[in-house]
Amino acid sequence: MDKTVRTRFAPSPTGFMHIGNLRTGLYAYLFARKNGGKFILRIEDTDRERMVDGAIEMVYRTLATAGIDYDEGPDRDGGVGPYIQSDRMSLYREYAEKLVELGGAYYCFCTKERLEGLQDENGTHTYDKHCRNLSKEEVAARLAAGEPYVIRQKVPEHVVSSYEDMVFGEISVSSDDIEDGILLKSDGMPTYNFANVVDDHLMGITHVIRGTEYLSSTPKYNLIYDAFGWERPRYMHLPPIMKDATRKLSKRFGDANFEDFVAKGYLPQAIVNYIALLGWCPKDNREKMTMEEMTEEFDVSGISTSSSIFDEAKMRWLNGEYLKAMTEEEFYKVSAPYIAASKVGGKYDEAEIARLMQTRVDILSEIPDKIAFLDDFGEYDLGMYVHQKMKVDLNVAKQAVKVSIDAIKDLDVWNEESIKDAVKAAAEAAGMKSGQVMFSMRVALTGQPSTPGGAIEMAVVLGKEESLRRLEFSQEMLARA
């Protein structure tokens, strides 16, 4: 009984893809996949002013790294193209004129000056339908005379236009609150909303998924479908993602776009997973999900009607979960560029560093700062040796550092196990608790109050030679105290 589901994502190529936009695309994708339908990419580039070079490629790239693949688009013909709006311009005039014949639209010759005089006290102007009832003869004559014109929608009077939104339920608007809007501009170009209706219909879109900014104007679009005698699509409007309680997330805030988060060290799948959760909750309340799992679980009933605030702290956490779930090799692979770019890049065993970082960072870009100390060794505050719980003070530290130097200086095998065994044995022989030695040794090796890893791990990363150099340096400092 049902036609194949067809959804579309129709971004304007104006630069980076922001999070709210991506989420809309993601939901349209998930809905199509869940229902065995098709997901179509259409580029809405009718606004030449806002066009940005290379932005279409950016859309492709973003979708690809986000793991959202489309069945039809500018580069994947599905037979209902072109899929770039600027290539469809000739269509719109044809359909606008057809709509005039059908009685759903009319020619309007009003000048901009006349229109400006229609503004009310709030600065909003509502067209007064001045040209709505011009006679056919008059229209023909003025057209023949070459007068500039636009084509306006002929909105029926005194009717209520309503539809059943899949997430918001019934939405009703009186046609008297709907203006006779312009469909075809005087330059022959369609307005966005007209192009949208024509394209969606021609492309066989069955479910229109978009932001709530269209919630109350949808009845107006429906009236166009009706006038054409076309079947109306189903609608799914999505609540906005906010920056805070009163401001919508927007491009203007700069860092709310996908590419920036990727550059900041977020994993694409973590970003996608997180934004899927903003405004949608799966039945079982799961949070960490693969694209396949989201597809499986996706359901309109879980989409919320209220806006949500973007919380980077939670996205960081989720990203950390993805990082921790990786194998050591996988993590090494994604972290290597960040280690290489740090000031210690190339100086130490990077696989070892990666291993230390895996449970200690939420996003990859934290790595450089976290390991900078490896390169930063010199005079430090001896006060950090004093540790109540560890039962360490300066005298214990002196002893401990000596013990650790003796323990490792003749070691042939340099790995976690051998060092640990040697130091523990030496501590025991000296009658000290291994914690006392380990703690002191860690400080002596790094000169830092806290480090990502303990004494043994630090020694492994530093290597034997450097470890001994540092321990001896610390021994001298302690001797002077």
Place this chain on the structure above:
RNA sequence: GGCCCCAUGGUCAAGUGGUCAAGACAUCGCCCUUUCACGGCGGUAACCCGAGUUCGAACCUCGGUGGGGUCACCA
């Protein structure tokens, strides 16, 4: 301002007439421990307000308040 929509902890949210109102992030405390993390355990913290309907409302109705959206020859 007209019209449309929304309202559960700081944040994301479950909940669809009877719950001690889930869970997650954040936050705080404890445990583990070789510092820091990871991990484990626990705590603080919410139904915007007011009327109804009902034996009984976070859930239904109305009003208020607050917030968002929309009213272009932009998309």
